[in-house]
Amino acid sequence: MDVFQNILMGFRVALSFQNLLFCFVGVTLGTLIGVLPGIGPVTGVAILIPITFGLNPTTAIITMAGVYYGAMYGGSTTSILINVPGESSSVMTTLDGYQMARKGRAGPALGMAAFSSFMAGTLAVVLLTFIAPPLASVALSFGPPEYFALTFMGLTLVTSLSGQSMLKGIMSGVFGLIVACVGLDAISGEERFTFGNIYLLDGMGFIGVAVGLFAVAEVLVNLEEPMEQVFVQTALSLRTLFPNLQDWKDSLGPIGRSSLLGFFIGVLPGAGATIASFMSYAMEKKLSKHPEKFGTGIIQGVAAPEGANNAAAGGAMVPLLTLGIPGSGTTAVLLGALLIHGLRPGPLLFQNNPDFVWGVIASMYIGNVLLLVLNLPLVGIWASMLRVPYRILMPLIVTISAVGVFATDNNIFDMWVMFAFGIIGYLMRKLEFPAAPAVLGLVLGPLVERSLRQSLTISHGDLSIFFTRPISALLTICALLSLFAPVVRAVWQSRRMSPMEMKP
Amino acid sequence: MRTHWRLSVAILIAVGLTMGLGNVGEAAKFPEKPITLVVHASAGGGSDIFARTLAAAFEKEKLVPQPIVVENKPGGSGAIAFAYVGGKKKDPYYLLTAVTSFLTTPILRKSQVTYKDFTPIANFAFDEYVVIVRAESKYKSMKDIVSDAKANPKRITVGGTQLGSSDSICAYLIEKAAGVQLNYIVFNSGGEVNAALMGGHIDIAVANPGEALELAKANKVRTLGVFSEKRLAGAPDVPTLKEQGLNAVYVQNRGLVAPAEIPEEARKVLEEALLKYTKTDVFKKYVKENMLSEAWMDGSTFGKWLDGEHARYQEVLKAMGLLK
Structure with missing residues (x-):
């Protein structure tokens, strides 16, 4: 078949010494960039871009693509260890990842994040290889x-991110939507x-808000504990470092589903890895027999968003390579890099x-393997970081967060946003409002608003546009069902309950 | 005595050099440290590519003895970068990318910092704009669009990136020249506009020829006209809007400015180095690949041009109903 010949040719390109070396350089840099919050x-x-100027275009893009998906691997590390989301797409990983770390299971969480990223990343490249043009x-x-229908459906997921109180979850989500209103009107x-x-x-910088609500709030809450304490007292052994058999059983399903979901969302220009990670987490929670356990530190809560964001990074390459349309912020920069290197x-x-396109695609198979090999030994090193006492770790977290948030847009104002939302996040924690719905509202708010108004x-103001087009109609109905299902279920259950209660 | 006399002359010259003529000595050394080139938009966009190509060429050709460091200060349609560089008064170690938003953002936002708070250094090129439709579209020429728009006012959708941006001004110029009304739909980026056009969600779009002709070659879109005075060298079979009876001409400039009141010597050093840059292969290749038109203007010419354009934008944006 043609595709096999092409991909073989791609491997010949990607396996040259220079390309292999730069692929390794790219994924290593990507991991580091992912670990640092903000950057x-x-x-x-x-x-x-300027550093790779002297390289040939294929090598340059292989390096940069390596940074892109490498960052998706690294982004989970600080989410899990210290509740600092390294990128917007790893916000969801903090929910269960950090709770796992607090229970002394940072190792399995980090390990599963790496395996999940590897499997999702590889699956995404396979799909990219075989079905990119029709997709x-x-x-x-x-x-x-x-x-609009897709992002509206995303908003209804607030109900599944709420935790204990649905009302508080919705209030938090609305708070996120209100914050999203700040800034230039999109239309x-x-x-x-x-x-x-x-x-x-x-508007309010997303990274500043997210790091504030999660990381700074966490530090403030921890200030109430004795300073000599450490996160984990248990000794680290090889057995506690990696996911056990039960973890694997729990994770394989979520990884498969979230990879597919993440890939398809990644293909859509403008949706991206962040939404993919939110949706996969919510989907797994809906499908789970024990939805109440999400957020308490279960491995599915790490496997799903990490799989989804890596698959989305692969998916975003589809419109870039087939149409020249960037599907995300990073692919927009990659597009710029292609232009600078004289490729149209x-x-x-x-x-x-063809040698360029297939070379880059083949390098993504290799890069994912390199990333797994690179990240697994790091798990032990990262996990032992948690044995550092609070009084040393806490100032470090605040400093790293502040620098990272500043570095996003070279803007000191974003840092003040971070601290302000740190205090808001602290109050929300004290009053038991979940932070995730607020972040979801902030991410989806502008997208929902823009697509609705477009x-x-x-x-010309006619609402039927959402129901007369098949895809939109289907998604809108799903969204309405997802929104009203809890209400309908409650009504239905009370109807069924009432005759039973009458009997005795 | 003679030796004393010689000695005093030598001392006088030395003192004169260090004091009175000191400025000359200093300026001859400019630049003594790296120059920061602030990009008003995010990494990966047109201005970013422009800046990074320039910085790389300066490094390669050693046009100035110090490197040029590119720094992105995106946000507020350029407002953040304008305030940042505008606040560096007298400091010649800052440069700023200046395109349409350099004039339009201060007009639209009524900001404190305007184009008058900068020293024009040079203009390099003009970005051209073309009208595109999807390959399956019923519109074969601008005439088809105009007659349909006359029959169905506000029904033809045109995709763009922001009210007040270059593409919205282009759409307005069509409306004005033809006496019609279009339905302008705002998207997040040019990429999303193109995707919506190819998917048939909008009827027409205004795009840069570089991206548009690539899609046209693959038979995904058709190019109906260009907003320039003359046909483009890289696309001789695309007629101008003027040829089709629409008096709509528009280009976006690509220039550089520095903070106000920088030393004249430094301005000259920069201007000369940038003129040399426009002669390099890197620049020629950049212009050709992105289908720009070369348009060198030195500092004073660029300054006068900005005056004229500022007045024109003020008028157009007012007519578009964007100023209150």
């Missing part, structure tokens, strides 16, 4: 109404709640530069 793959790839046309069938360009401050024109991204890239501008 995400976007910045990482951008920094590499690209599916992605194109998503217009504003479809994006008219009008300023909203900026108070004349230019740093608020693009577009539908003809596969025809005109659709209504196209239809």
